[in-house]
Amino acid sequence: QVQLVESGGGSVQSGxxxxxxxxxxxxxxxxxxxxxFRQGPGKEREGxxxxxxxxxxxxxxxxxxxxxISRDNAKNTVYLEMNNLQxxxxxxxxxxxxxxxxxxxxxxxxxxxxxSYWGQGTQVTVSS
Numbered sequence: 160q161v162q163l164v165e166s167g168g169g170s171v172q173s174g175x176x177x178x179x180x181x182x183x184x185x186x187x188x189x190x191x192x193x194x195x196f197r198q199g200p201g202k203e204r205e206g207x208x209x210x211x212x213x214x215x216x217x218x219x220x221x222x223x224x225x226x227x228i229s230r231d232n233a234k235n236t237v238y239l240e241m242n243n244l245q246x247x248x249x250x251x252x253x254x255x256x257x258x259x260x261x262x263x264x265x266x267x268x269x270x271x272x273x274x275s276y277w278g279q280g281t282q283v284t285v286s287s
Contacts, residue, residue, distance in 0.1 A: 161185040161276045165254045168281030171244055175285070179239040181254030181278055189232040192261035194270045195239045197250035197283075206269040207252070208239060209261050217267045221247070244285045254278040 167179040179195065194209030194217075208228035209217045216228055227240040237254060255277055257270030264272070 161256075163254045163256060163276055163278035165252065165278040165281040168252060168283045170284040170286065173245055173285055173287045175244050176240070176242045177244065177283060179241065179252055179254075179281060179283075181237045181239075183235040183237075183254075183256055183276075188235050188256055190258075192257040192259065192268075192270045192275075193228075193230055193237040194255050194257075194261070195228065195237075196253045196255055196269070197248075198253070199250040202250070204253070204272070206264055206267055209267065209269040210237065211261045211268070217261065217269065219267060241283070244283070246285050246287050248283060249285050251280040251282050253280045 162184045165181045190212045192211050195207040196204050197207050198204040210228050210230050225243045230237045255270040255275040257275040261268035262271045
């Protein structure tokens with residue numbers, strides 16, 4: 160059974176940092192497109208960052224230079240290092256794993272929403 164479990168969310172002040180982790184089980188994910196999405200109150204789910212099987216990365220413009228995605232295939236884990244967090248980053252963050260290649264979605268390449276496995280989400284709250 161495929162399962163993704165996120166952790167690392169929390170509440171921080173503006174300018175703070177958090178590191179999200181997503182541990183995948185039930186399969187080998189080294190060939191998967193792995194990514195992070197977020198959904199704020201009253202907003203649509205948006206892609207934040209993704210990494211493909213070759214290790215290439217993609218970021219939303221709003222997080223470039225502040226967030227870093229990485230993966231450890233030996234541990235079936237993908238990370239999202241978030242620095243200089245701002246109130247606009249407040250959202251539920253979801254990990255996604257797509258067995259296929261990353262696909263174009265709203266300005267970048269991410270796991271496909273319709274065919275990915277999803278975690279339950281971890282809340283990030285940034286106060287000013």
